[in-house]
Amino acid sequence: MRAADGFTGRANSTLTCGDPGVPVPEALAVTERFAREHGIKPTAHVVMGSQFEQAIADAGWQVDLDHPGGAESLVMTGPLEKFADGVAENRDLPGWWELAAGSEVRAVHRHVLGTGNVCRASLDENGTVIAAVRGCVVEDLLHVARLAVRPSHRRQGLATRLMGQLAGWGLEQGATTCVLQVASHNEAAIRLYEELGCTEHHRYRYWVPPAVS
Structure with a gap:
């Protein structure tokens, strides 16, 4: 519970x-x-x-x-080595929280998204965070969540780039497999994860x- x-x-x-x-x-x-x-x-x-x-x-x-x-x-899984590209920095930027958690960041957001062996990765442009993602390593699994790209910067490959960097960080932490959850209606995200080599494990x-x- x-x-x-x-x-x-x-x-x-x-x-x-x-x-x-x-x-x-x-x-x-x-x-x-x-x-x-x-x-x-x-x-x-x-x-x-x-x-x-x-x-x-x-x-x-x-x-x-x-x-x-x-x-x-859907819960999807895939091998990190297939799409790892670079290594993400874990940076606690205000823009990360605003994009990934919403404009009103509360203590509960920081607890849920900041507990454990966590990486809050981002891409920025002129000091503004334009893409964000959270990863947390538990044993050999990299749990991925909160992937977001600003509407003004979508369709530029930023999500793929950021996921590649997060995968590289996960490999450094001893993970081998990513696991993520995505709404069944989010077809664009499902296609992205499939292109990275992820497949459906189960649904809930x-x-x-x-x-x-």
Whole structure:
């Protein structure tokens, strides 16, 4: 169970990746109680096709079609060595936070995006950050998130360049494989990651009680 004051779906949901040790309706009731205690929306992060997805549906929960990031996401993985190109610098620039996390940067943003062996990589032009990405190495995996390019600088290959530099940083940290998550409707991003050598590992959806759907 995870709570982060509403910042990102993954950091504010219950991950259903194994047997909860109690009947599913009871586990979902605990999820709702946890959410109320932390002031967040009760949400279950459910791998599509998993053994518990049908049980969650049978308990009356529904896919969160109103989720800001979309109802369905892909988890994609790929070898870093295939697209590594250079080594990113970990720079804590104000422009990075504004582009990757939004104009109102709060303590929770810094906690979620700054915890662990993290690299906040960026590309800048005349002192202005024009592309940003976050990577975090856990064992041999480089977890990639918050890739963003300013609208005025898109379609110039900056995302590919920045991902290549982040991959180089990940290799230096001992990672061999990248893992990232992307909304199923974001076809442009999916094509980018496929061009880098990433493939779909699985998909997941967020489920919520009918009262908050």
